[in-house]
Amino acid sequence: MKMAAAPVRLVAGRGLWLSPLLLAAAIMAGTAIGETRLPFLTVLQTLANHLWGAGYPVDGIEAGIIWSYRLPRAIIAACSGAGLALTGVVLQALLRNPLADPYLMGLSAGASTGAVLVTVAGVGGGAISMSLGALTGALLAFGCVVALAHAVNGAAGGGRATQAAAAIILAGIAGSQMFNALTAFTIARSANAEQARGIMFWLMGNLSGVRWEDVWACAGVSLAGVALCLWYRRGLDAFTFGADGAASLGINVQALRGSLITATAIMVGVLVSKVGAIGFVGLVVPHAMRFLVGTRHDRLVPASALAGAVFLVAADVISRILVPGQVLPIGVVTALVGAPAFALILVRGGARR
Amino acid sequence: MKIDVQALSARVHRTPLLTDVSLHIESGELFGLVGPNGSGKSTLMRCLAGLRRPILGRVIADDTDLGQMPARLRACRIAFVEQQADTTDRLTVREAVELGRTPYLSPLRRWGADDQAAVENALSSVEMDAFADRLWHTLSGGERQRVHIARALAQAPDLLLLDEPTNHLDIRHQLSLMALVRDLPLTRVIALHDLNQAMTCDRVGVLHKGRLIAAGPPANVLHEDLLARVFGVAAKSATAPDGAPRLHFSHAL
Ligand SMILES: Nc1ncnc2c1ncn2[C@@H]1O[C@H](COP(=O)(O)OP(=O)(O)O)[C@@H](O)[C@H]1O
Ligand SMILES: [Mg+2]
Numbered sequence: 117m118k119m120a121a122a123p124v125r126l127v128a129g130r131g132l133w134l135s136p137l138l139l140a141a142a143i144m145a146g147t148a149i150g151e152t153r154l155p156f157l158t159v160l161q162t163l164a165n166h167l168w169g170a171g172y173p174v175d176g177i178e179a180g181i182i183w184s185y186r187l188p189r190a191i192i193a194a195c196s197g198a199g200l201a202l203t204g205v206v207l208q209a210l211l212r213n214p215l216a217d218p219y220l221m222g223l224s225a226g227a228s229t230g231a232v233l234v235t236v237a238g239v240g241g242g243a244i245s246m247s248l249g250a251l252t253g254a255l256l257a258f259g260c261v262v263a264l265a266h267a268v269n270g271a272a273g274g275g276r277a278t279q280a281a282a283a284i285i286l287a288g289i290a291g292s293q294m295f296n297a298l299t300a301f302t303i304a305r306s307a308n309a310e311q312a313r314g315i316m317f318w319l320m321g322n323l324s325g326v327r328w329e330d331v332w333a334c335a336g337v338s339l340a341g342v343a344l345c346l347w348y349r350r351g352l353d354a355f356t357f358g359a360d361g362a363a364s365l366g367i368n369v370q371a372l373r374g375s376l377i378t379a380t381a382i383m384v385g386v387l388v389s390k391v392g393a394i395g396f397v398g399l400v401v402p403h404a405m406r407f408l409v410g411t412r413h414d415r416l417v418p419a420s421a422l423a424g425a426v427f428l429v430a431a432d433v434i435s436r437i438l439v440p441g442q443v444l445p446i447g448v449v450t451a452l453v454g455a456p457a458f459a460l461i462l463v464r465g466g467a468r469r
Numbered sequence: 470m471k472i473d474v475q476a477l478s479a480r481v482h483r484t485p486l487l488t489d490v491s492l493h494i495e496s497g498e499l500f501g502l503v504g505p506n507g508s509g510k511s512t513l514m515r516c517l518a519g520l521r522r523p524i525l526g527r528v529i530a531d532d533t534d535l536g537q538m539p540a541r542l543r544a545c546r547i548a549f550v551e552q553q554a555d556t557t558d559r560l561t562v563r564e565a566v567e568l569g570r571t572p573y574l575s576p577l578r579r580w581g582a583d584d585q586a587a588v589e590n591a592l593s594s595v596e597m598d599a600f601a602d603r604l605w606h607t608l609s610g611g612e613r614q615r616v617h618i619a620r621a622l623a624q625a626p627d628l629l630l631l632d633e634p635t636n637h638l639d640i641r642h643q644l645s646l647m648a649l650v651r652d653l654p655l656t657r658v659i660a661l662h663d664l665n666q667a668m669t670c671d672r673v674g675v676l677h678k679g680r681l682i683a684a685g686p687p688a689n690v691l692h693e694d695l696l697a698r699v700f701g702v703a704a705k706s707a708t709a710p711d712g713a714p715r716l717h718f719s720h721a722l
Contacts, residue, residue: 214557347576354571357554363520364551365624366544366572411558 135422139194146190146429147182150436154178163187184328192326193432193446194425195334196387197397201405201424202341203380204398205416209352210373211281212359217399218384220288221377224393225295226257227385228319231392232299236307236315246318247389253295254385261291262377281359320445321394323432330390337383342421344379348372349413356411394447396454397424403461427453470531470546470627470656471496472517477526479512486512487523490681492674494658499651501670501687502660505700508676510660511552514632517658518549530628544572548621552632552660555613556605563601565616566591569623591622595649611642618649631659635666664691664700664716675699688714697722 148159162182164170200218207216218224230253231246233239240249264287299319303312345352351372354362363369384398401424402416409415431449438444472494479487487509494500502510515521517528519535528535535543548569569591570584592598595615600608608616614634621629631650635643647666650657661667667687674684675691677699683690688706696704701722709715 350571350574350576354568356556356558356560356565356568357551358556360515360520360551361554361568363540364518364544364547364549365568366541368540406559410564411560412564 135418139422139425142426142429143187143190143194146193146433147186149433150181150186151440152181154182158182188326188328188331189323189432190429191331192334192391193323193428195331195338196391196394197401197424197426197428197431198421199334199338199341199383199387199424200394200398200428201401201420202338202345202417203384204402205405205413205420206345206352206376206380207398208402209355209413210376211285212355213281213285214403215399216285218380219292219393219395219398220285221381222257222261222288222291222295223254223381223384224388224395225292225299226260227251227254227388228299228393229253229257229295229302231318231389232302232307232315236311237302237305250389251385254388255381257291257295258381258385260294261287264291317445318392319447321392321447321450323391323446324443326390333386334390337386338421341380341383342417344376345413345417348376349417352376352413352417353411392445392447394428394450396447396450396458397428400454400458400461401427404457407461407464472628472656472658473529474513474517475527475529477513477516477523477528479509479516479521479523485679487516487679490526490676490679492681492684494656496656497654498656499671500656500658501667501673502658502676503662503664503667503673503691504676509679510676511632512679513676514549514630514658514660517628518547518630519543520549541572544624546626547628547630548624548626549630550614550617550621550632550634552636554617558605560605561601562597562603562605562608562616563588563592565605566601566619566623569620572624587623587625591619594622594653595619611638611646614638614642614646615649618646622653626655628656628658629653631657633660633662635661635663664696664704667691668714668716691716 144156144159148154148156158174158178159182161170161172161174162179165172165174165179166183203218204216207218207220208214227250230249230251233253234244234246234249244252261284265284268283268287303315307315351362351367354365354367359369359373362372388394402420405416405420405423409419428446428450431446431453435444435446435449438449472492474490474492474494477487477490478485490513502513504510512521516523517535519528519538519540522536530538530546566588567584570580570587573584574580589598592601595618597612597615597619600612600616605613605616618629618631618634629650634650635646638646643663643666647669650659651669659670661670667673668691670687672685673687673690675682675695682699683695691706693704693706696702696716703719703722705717705719707715707717
């Protein structure tokens with residue numbers, strides 16, 4: 117297994133230039149496959165019609181399904197997968213904790229609370245959309261977690277940057293529990309059975325009902341995220357031997373950690389507000405990619421973003437076709453695939469020590 | 470690089486870790502730092518590396534206050550091998566050494582020939598060329614320590630700080646690591662537990678409860694009286710068969 121790692125890395129590293137093609141193919145497949153399967157040719161013709169008015173004769177209903185329903189859905193799935201995986205990469209690198217993932221920072225718990233308060237408890241009186249509520253909740257929870265981590269550090273006497281990483285993870289767990297309890301409380305107090313079911317659905321990730329307006333926000337934040345992580349790739353590498361190691365390599369640890377974690381939190385906040393809380397992508401994809409392309413962030417960042425995107429597009433397709441006549445929450449699919457995959461990574465990781 | 474530590478104090482909350490440490494280290498010198506566990510060696514090393522801000526006093530490196538030096542510039546001149554620095558990442562020896570070039574690179578400045586040369590030189594000066602493609606987790610403790618030193622050398626520093634680099638190494642690795650460090654042509658500060666290894670430094674400083682209580686040539690500083698007072702051991706200095714002074718420890722006091 118040790119022997120096999122090097123050639124796999126080499127191939128995966130060389131293949132990186134293929135990634136835009138792979139991603140485009142995944143989005144095409146995500147658009148073509150569904151309850152009614154549409155031919156690839158129709159998909160391409162519809163795209164050509166919309167993008168440069170090619171004027172192919174395409175059935176109006178099929179064109180509508182492709183352009184207004186499936187394509188934005190596939191693109192948003194791709195953006196969300198890329199963004200979540202990227203956040204996992206950043207948090208695992210900066211906090212030096214293999215279990216760090218977007219939801220550890222309280223983001224999903226906060227988003228859920230915000231969404232539930234708006235939809236169930238009627239906060240904002242209809243003036244606030246569920247997305248805005250979720251975004252506000254996510255960032256609020258993240259703020260609480262960071263403030264708590266600071267307080268813990270202050271009480272412990274500042275000390276080493278390594279301790280700060282442990283503090284933020286503990287703070288994340290406390291904050292998540294707190295906001296999850298708030299969500300459960302609100303649902304128990306105010307929701308009827310119908311609402312509760314809808315909320316459950318949303319909490320497990322829901323891509324139905326996304327529109328082109330949502331595409332721009334999601335694509336914007338995830339592309340910005342990729343660019344930012346690539347820009348700071350060497351800073352992320354420098355954390356290999358811990359925060360003190362990074363500091364002695366000339367990295368301004370607090371500034372880099374603060375800005376990258378905040379940026380990824382905003383990114384995940386926007387994504388979660390559109391698609392709900394999709395688990396396991398941020399945790400599993402970075403680990404899997406480290407096996408394939410190694411730990412250097414110049415390769416890990418694009419590879420994880422791509423793999424996360426493809427994985428979530430595939431998971432969305434599966435969630436739509438697995439049970440005929442019913443769409444499963446996408447989080448169910450990612451967890452069903454992600455949990456065993458993660459177990460495998462743990463076992464293989466354990467075997468090599 | 471010459472180092473001037475001026476009336477340095479460091480503390481956590483109200484607990485003093487270092488009190489009024491003043492010290493001068495000459496350019497090109499091998500300076501040993503000794504003291505019992507918890508005496509503040511690592512704290513002083515971290516202050517010298519610019520990782521910890523002293524509450525009072527300053528560290529002057531070649532006429533520049535360390536506190537005023539930008540982190541990146543500092544990393545081009547000072548390299549630090551921590552007491553414990555490990556990783557669970559699957560990276561190769563070469564990748565670990567390449568990290569040493571971080572302060573010289575920027576998002577837009579690509580990896581260049583001089584970076585490559587610095588990495589190759591660093592690898593060969595610790596005799597780890599043959600290990601370049603090995604994965605980190607397959608290395609022994611001594612090999613890891615050598616890679617850390619290679620990473621530090623790839624930084625092309627004027628000052629190398631080593632915090633107890635010989636810990637957990639077998640005797641052969643300890644001796645070869647000390648020989649390696651002794652031959653490096655730059656200013657070195659090394660925290661040590663083994664007092665006989667400290668005897669081979671140009672000068673040593675003794676830390677006791679956060680104070681620097683002595684500094685000077687090892688034969689003058691590490692005398693029986695001080696060893697009894699600071700380390701709580703009965704020791705005799707003798708001349709070894711090779712003619713060098715050696716400490717012999719008989720019992721704890
Ligand atoms: N962040 C911290 N909080 C509390 N005590 C600390 C902290 N860092 C170091 N110390 C204490 O400071 C003393 C000096 O530590 P250190 O410099 O690591 O000693 P040495 O390296 O000589 O063994 C020890 O008693 C240690 O417990
Ligand atoms: Mg120490």
